[in-house]
Amino acid sequence: MQTRKILMGLAVALSLSCAQVSAVTPKGAKKAARQVTFKVRIENISSPEGQAASDGTRWPFALSPGLYVVNEKGAVLFREGHRAGAGLEAQAEDGNAEALAKSFESMNREAGQHGIFNMPAGAGAPGPIGPGAAYEFTLSAAPKMKLTLVTMFGQSNDYFYATEKPVELFDAAGEPLSGDITARFALYDAGTEVNQEPGVGTDQAPRQKAPNTGAAEGGVVHRAKADAFYSKTGQLFRVTVTPVN
Structure with missing residues (x-):
């Protein structure tokens, strides 16, 4: 019951800014000679019993709505060793994929096909995915095209x-x-924000009082190698790509 309450609270916190947004293809884009439709599935395979916190409590791992981009150059949504832009900050702190999408569009005249995934499979409203849930979406691509994708650690x-x-x-x-x-x-x-222990921090959804809450860190984007979760990616979620035509 506690896990369900946490997931519901997380859904509310991360759904405040994740209105349904469809994929975008730039005007005037050249039609490729050969287009293949791919299904992308992002599945939360973490334990339904939750993750153990240092205080003995358990909390459900979740992923937020996110952004995907498909183009030939390969999208640059962030740079390691550099400060995060406002769009990435909103995505990383609050799961606000819409802010990241707008930021990406404003800085890329030829943004390519891109869109927000925010609707859990079988759900009736946008939100994060907890254990056992998944996002599914389709995209079209031609040879030489590449996929870039980002989502928040809930x-x-x-x-x-x-x-x-x-x-x-x-x-x-x-x-x-x-x-x-x-x-x-x-x-x-x-x-962008001072780290607290995942799953129990007071400045994390669903416990934070409002979005963009927490002490500023003033750091740069880097791999979270110091966190135990860095090596657990394959135990927490699975991403598959399948051509469907």
């Missing part, structure tokens, strides 16, 4: 998961990618 101050580098959706022979790409993801710290 009960953290400013952690996020992202593709370490854009994922090639086709091999050198032009064959579409199919399979598990979880190993292409890493856990990052946006460096």
